[in-house]
Amino acid sequence: MGPTPEGEPRFEPYHHPAAGWGAAKSVTNFLVREKALVDGPRAIMRMNHENTGFDCPGCAWPDDTKGLHLDICENGIKHVTWEMTSKRVGREFFATHSVTELAGWSDYDLENQGRLTEPMVYDPESDHYVPISWKDAFEVVGRALRGLDDPNQASYYTSGRLGNEATFLYQLMARELGTNNLPDCSNMCHEASGRALQASLGTGKGTVDLADWQTADALFIFGVNAASNAPRMLTALAEAYHRGAAIVHVNPLVEAAATRTIVPHDFTDMALFKSTRTSTLNLQPRIGGDMALVRGMAKAILEQSATDPKALDQEFIERHTHGFDAYRALCEATPWEELERQSGLTRADILKAARVYGEADRSIVSWCLGVTQHEHGVDTVREIVNLLLLRGNLGREGAGPSPVRGHSNVQGNRTCGIDHRPSDAFLDRLAEVCAIEPPRAHGMDTVRTIEAMSRGEIKVFVCMGGNFALAAPDTPVTYAALRTCDLTVQVSTKLNRSHVVHGAGALILPCLGRTEKDHQRKGVQSTSVEDSMSMVHLSIGMKRPASPHLLSEPAIVAGMARAALPDSATPWEWYIEDYDRIRDTMAKALDGFEDFNRRVRLPLGFRIKQPARELVFLTPSGRAEFSAAELPDVVPAPGTLALGTMRSHDQWNTTIYSDNDRYRGVKNLRTLVFMNRADMRERGIADLGPVDITSTARDGSRRSLHGYLAVPYDIPRGCAAGYMPEMNVLCALGDYSTQSDQPIMKHVNVTIAPSG
Ligand SMILES: Nc1nc2c(c(=O)[nH]1)N[C@H]1C(S)=C(S)[C@@H](COP(=O)(O)OP(=O)(O)OC[C@H]3O[C@@H](n4cnc5c(=O)[nH]c(N)nc54)[C@H](O)[C@@H]3O)O[C@H]1N2
Ligand SMILES: Nc1nc2c(c(=O)[nH]1)N[C@H]1C(S)=C(S)[C@@H](COP(=O)(O)OP(=O)(O)OC[C@H]3O[C@@H](n4cnc5c(=O)[nH]c(N)nc54)[C@H](O)[C@@H]3O)O[C@H]1N2
Ligand SMILES: [Mo]
Numbered sequence: 001m002g003p004t005p006e007g008e009p010r011f012e013p014y015h016h017p018a019a020g021w022g023a024a025k026s027v028t029n030f031l032v033r034e035k036a037l038v039d040g041p042r043a044i045m046r047m048n049h050e051n052t053g054f055d056c057p058g059c060a061w062p063d064d065t066k067g068l069h070l071d072i073c074e075n076g077i078k079h080v081t082w083e084m085t086s087k088r089v090g091r092e093f094f095a096t097h098s099v100t101e102l103a104g105w106s107d108y109d110l111e112n113q114g115r116l117t118e119p120m121v122y123d124p125e126s127d128h129y130v131p132i133s134w135k136d137a138f139e140v141v142g143r144a145l146r147g148l149d150d151p152n153q154a155s156y157y158t159s160g161r162l163g164n165e166a167t168f169l170y171q172l173m174a175r176e177l178g179t180n181n182l183p184d185c186s187n188m189c190h191e192a193s194g195r196a197l198q199a200s201l202g203t204g205k206g207t208v209d210l211a212d213w214q215t216a217d218a219l220f221i222f223g224v225n226a227a228s229n230a231p232r233m234l235t236a237l238a239e240a241y242h243r244g245a246a247i248v249h250v251n252p253l254v255e256a257a258a259t260r261t262i263v264p265h266d267f268t269d270m271a272l273f274k275s276t277r278t279s280t281l282n283l284q285p286r287i288g289g290d291m292a293l294v295r296g297m298a299k300a301i302l303e304q305s306a307t308d309p310k311a312l313d314q315e316f317i318e319r320h321t322h323g324f325d326a327y328r329a330l331c332e333a334t335p336w337e338e339l340e341r342q343s344g345l346t347r348a349d350i351l352k353a354a355r356v357y358g359e360a361d362r363s364i365v366s367w368c369l370g371v372t373q374h375e376h377g378v379d380t381v382r383e384i385v386n387l388l389l390l391r392g393n394l395g396r397e398g399a400g401p402s403p404v405r406g407h408s409n410v411q412g413n414r415t416c417g418i419d420h421r422p423s424d425a426f427l428d429r430l431a432e433v434c435a436i437e438p439p440r441a442h443g444m445d446t447v448r449t450i451e452a453m454s455r456g457e458i459k460v461f462v463c464m465g466g467n468f469a470l471a472a473p474d475t476p477v478t479y480a481a482l483r484t485c486d487l488t489v490q491v492s493t494k495l496n497r498s499h500v501v502h503g504a505g506a507l508i509l510p511c512l513g514r515t516e517k518d519h520q521r522k523g524v525q526s527t528s529v530e531d532s533m534s535m536v537h538l539s540i541g542m543k544r545p546a547s548p549h550l551l552s553e554p555a556i557v558a559g560m561a562r563a564a565l566p567d568s569a570t571p572w573e574w575y576i577e578d579y580d581r582i583r584d585t586m587a588k589a590l591d592g593f594e595d596f597n598r599r600v601r602l603p604l605g606f607r608i609k610q611p612a613r614e615l616v617f618l619t620p621s622g623r624a625e626f627s628a629a630e631l632p633d634v635v636p637a638p639g640t641l642a643l644g645t646m647r648s649h650d651q652w653n654t655t656i657y658s659d660n661d662r663y664r665g666v667k668n669l670r671t672l673v674f675m676n677r678a679d680m681r682e683r684g685i686a687d688l689g690p691v692d693i694t695s696t697a698r699d700g701s702r703r704s705l706h707g708y709l710a711v712p713y714d715i716p717r718g719c720a721a722g723y724m725p726e727m728n729v730l731c732a733l734g735d736y737s738t739q740s741d742q743p744i745m746k747h748v749n750v751t752i753a754p755s756g
Contacts, residue, residue: 001107001470001726002656002670009669009688011711014662017275018227019234020262022662023074030078030657034085055529055539057083057161057514058652060405061230062210062531063604073231079652082494083513084543087114089495094120094129103500107470107725108656110495116510117547122502129499129508134551134559137507142563144460144487144505151178151439153459155449158184159466160407161514163527163539164416165582166553167409168589169575170464171417173561175427176436176568180443184418185466186410187446189369192377192740193403194414199378200385200625202618205411207400207610208364209533214239215398218246218360220353222290222384223370223746224404226257227663228649230368233404234261237278246356248281250290251370252644252719253674256663258282283353286344287642287719288634288747290371291380293350295631296339298387299331300354311358313392320615321389323626330628342631344716362398363388368406370644373746375632378739382627389624395615405532408514412530415608416590420445426591433589435569446472447736447743453481461503462489462560464553465511467654469498473731473743474703491556493546496654511553516541518552522578525552528600530608537605554579636718636749641679643693644746645724645731654725666711673752674713674721683753685710690755693722695748697732705729707755720752 016022055063058079093113099122102110119137120129132140145154156174158167174182186194194204201207213219213236226233238261240247249258260275269276285293305311317324336347343350357363365384371377385401393399405411417426420443427438444452450472452458461468461482472478482488485503492499493513499506512518518525518541526540551559558572575582580597587596592608599606611617617624636642647653648661648670660667664674673693675685685691688711694704708722715721724745736743 002659003106003108003112005659005668007668009672009709010667011669011688012665014256014665018256018259018261018278018663019074019231020275021273026662027074027077030081034081054514054541055408055537056080057408059230060408060411060532061232062533062535063537075228075231075652078657080515082652082655082657084515085114087112088117088546089113089115090117091120091131098127099129099500100127107497107654110497110500111655113495115493115546116495116508118510118549120508122506124504132507137509138559138563140487140505140507141462141489141560142566145177145564148459152181152443153457154179155181155183155444155452155458155461157446157449157461157463157466157468158182158413158418159464160185160410160413161465162413162553163409163529164412164536164586165527165579166464166557167413167416167418168582168586169554169557169561172430172434172436172570173557173564175430175438176561176565176570178439180420180422180439180441181449182418182420182443183446183449184410184413185407185471186414187741188471188743188745189406190372190403190410191742192372192737193367193381195740196378196381196385197401199619200382200627201612203610203612204414205534205610206402206532207394207613208402209535209607210236212364212398212400213402216240216245216360216362216364217398218248218356218363220248220250220357220363220365221257222250222365222367224257224366224368225255225646226404227255227261229647230404233257234278235263237261238263238276241277241280246280246360247278248283248353248356249279250283250285250293252284252287252715253721254282254284254714281352281356283345283349284716286634286716287644288374288376288632289343289345291376291383292339292342292631293345293353294380294383294387295331295334296336296343296347296350297354297357298390299334299339300351301358301390302328302331304358312390316392317389320617320624321626322621322623323628326628327386327626334631338631342634357387357391362396363391363393364398364400364402366402366404368404369646370746372740373742373744375737375744375747376629376739377737377742379627379629379632382629385624386626389626394624395613400613403532409529411532411534412528412536415530415592416586430589433585445741447733447741450478450481450733453484456484458484459486460489461485461487463498464491464557467496467498469501470496470654470725470728473728473735473745474733475729477733491553509556510547510550511556512541512545512550514539514541515543516545516550517543520552520555520577520579525579527554527579528583528605534608534610535605536600536608538600554582634747639751641718641720641750641752643673643695643720643722643727643730643748643750645727645748646721648723669709670723670726671708672711672722673708674711674715675752676715676717676719677712679717679720680710680712685752685754687712691752692755693730693750693752695730695732695750697735699732699734701732703730703732710752720750
């Protein structure tokens with residue numbers, strides 16, 4: 001799916017620090033390639049600054065609270081540059097290339113054509129996209145939506161790029177039309193975290209902020225490839241190391257962030273090639289083994305408490321928690337042998353982690369997809385919370401759970417109403433403030449939407465950003481599902497697979513990117529976003545739009561809404577004149593957004609209140625809930641392996657910048673599978689030898705990839721890893737977690753054999 005490789009596939013372990021000069025070089029090459037040398041650096045200087053610039057559209061790691069830092073990273077720069085490219089996809093392009101032809105292009109080549117410039121509609125006669133006016137495009141959407149027998153025949157996807165204001169309008173439109181079918185990318189990444197934290201703490205978000213990261217005694221990082229996917233975390237890790245904090249990485253792979261770094265904006269360190277360690281302990285559990293490790297740590301703390309009363313925070317447990325006795329009994333009843341077998345770690349290693357935890361006064365546990373994209377994602381996150389509760393690591397400085405969210409505003413999307421399972425309280429308030437009658441029945445998430453499409457039950461599918469066709473599991477099934485729709489609508493910045501795998505009717509609606517100036521009737525507008533740590537702040541674009549014909553995302557939502565709801569009393573057009581008006585409504589409709597317009601303009605924005613941080617638990621018991629879940633069996637059956645799909649260093653989800661994965665030492669290769677050398681030898685697989693990978697789904701069905709190259713890697717036996725989105729072909733649509741409904745993308749049961 002990446003570009004044509006520039007040479008032979010190569011693999012050689014990487015021994016340099018993360019970030020630093022390797023990153024600087026990579027950025028320079030990238031700027032040159034995207035012809036953005038002048039604009040690029042100028043824009044980058046405006047990124048992540050106190051309410052005067054735009055929010056990095058990359059990951060959701062919070063901005064440095066010190067404000068003045070050059071708070072940027074290699075991948076953020078690549079991400080922004082990719083948006084700011086000088087290349088354009090105009091009507092001539094679509095006139096030259098039929099959709100059938102484009103469908104044969106690589107994903108890299110599709111995106112690499114540059115920014116979309118004007119609305120296009122699919123013409124089935126000629127099999128080309130042809131220009132259409134905005135007015136007519138909205139009417140195409142309006143007519144299709146007005147013609148539905150049931151509003152639930154439409155589904156409205158969001159990728160976590162969308163700003164809060166557009167998000168609010170989007171969910172309002174869906175609900176005014178009568179459906180809660182609001183699937184989002186969160187359904188594939190942190191749904192498990194939300195549900196677990198909701199059940200344990202009463203609110204579905206982390207409780208810590210960056211200041212807490214800067215005061216913790218111990219940081220535990222589970223299942224995040226931070227150097228690639230949240231690179232600014234490296235700064236926090238280097239600072240933590242300098243002040244003597246313990247940093248424990250839990251990951252089947254020893255990723256670059258678990259070694260050392262040169263912080264790129266520390267100019268002296270850069271000049272002197274001075275690197276800082278970013279880890280004090282690395283543990284490599286088997287895929288899916290995290291829950292057993294955490295339970296083992298809890299068991300060790302409980303054992304220690306028999307002789308050391310300070311091992312537990314008894315007062316915290318008594319005053320603020322519920323269910324402790326059951327959890328203790330469960331830990332005591334789980335034998336060490338079982339914990340070792342399931343985690344893939346030795347008891348000695350588990351005790352090492354427990355010792356770090358027991359000795360730290362303040363601990364933060366952080367995690368990402370390595371924990372969530374499993375059948376037992378919810379149970380594992382709850383187990384993490386159990387561990388934190390044992391020592392009162394909640395609601396005080398330097399302590400608490402800290403999920404690392406993905407897209408820059410994925411957390412804000414949920415806060416502002418993208419939720420297929422909205423609470424009655426949320427809907428009641430929306431009904432009152434916006435004078436609509438929102439539907440009460442829960443809607444469809446990502447997997448349910450694809451299933452419904454496959455049954456022919458979804459006629460209209462709207463995507464606010466993202467690349468649904470490639471991001472979703474079971475690629476051929478998802479493609480076929482999308483093709484059953486009467487109309488697919490893609491609001492995008494760049495051409496991607498979802499434009500060429502479409503419904504009978506299809507629209508491409510090009511929008512402004514986050515770096516661009518958004519002019520409306522009342523002047524230049526700003527939008528707001530929420531980071532991983534619940535900080536909401538403004539983002540103001542500063543670049544001239546890629547084309548004069550682009551509309552902002554809020555304007556596109558309003559245009560579709562008016563066309564679909566001609567008699568709507570919602571003042572769609574009036575909202576778009578001045579986004580302060582949207583924010584005034586949001587202030588009334590959303591919890592935590594009181595006085596939104598004033599507070600969002602404070603220098604660093606504001607923090608959405610998180611009751612659990614104040615030790616207020618909105619759970620049925622009014623206390624933090626210990627969970628007591630059975631340990632799952634994650635040990636692969638003989639002959640099989642557990643395969644995790646993940647990102648390379650040089651991609652943004654479905655956007656692939658190159659075929660290299662610098663920190664893992666891979667060049668010119670994406671069709672690979674990382675394996676333990678002993679597992680390779682056992683199967684007669686040579687280094688970089690071609691293999692066939694076959695997954696077996698729960699229903700027994702099989703899916704295969706052929707001719708992938710095996711890369712020997714430091715990964716536990718029985719485990720394998722490779723890249724998404726290519727490997728989505730192996731993920732059966734039906735294999736989603738019964739706890740979170742998330743597709744199980746980190747634990748696919750596979751067999752791997754030399755290619756026949
Ligand atoms: N540059 C860049 N940044 C990004 C993205 C991007 O594509 N590119 N994507 C963004 C998005 S939407 C998201 S959600 C995040 C994703 O951020 P990550 O969660 O870092 O994403 P993955 O690449 O899927 O990596 C998962 C990590 O989990 C590990 N892992 C796999 N299985 C297990 C397991 O069973 N246990 C443990 N402990 N670890 C495991 C893998 O080795 C890998 O290090 O990043 C965001 N930031
Ligand atoms: N096997 C496997 N599959 C996975 C995952 C995995 O770990 N393994 N991870 C999952 C996760 S965590 C996620 S979040 C999803 C990602 O799913 P998505 O969010 O759906 O996909 P992206 O690749 O981020 O979307 C890229 C497209 O977004 C559009 N875009 C970029 N900027 C903007 C903008 O400002 N506005 C608009 N409207 N559009 C814009 C561009 O057209 C670009 O082509 O993939 C999921 N799929
Ligand atoms: Mo994500």
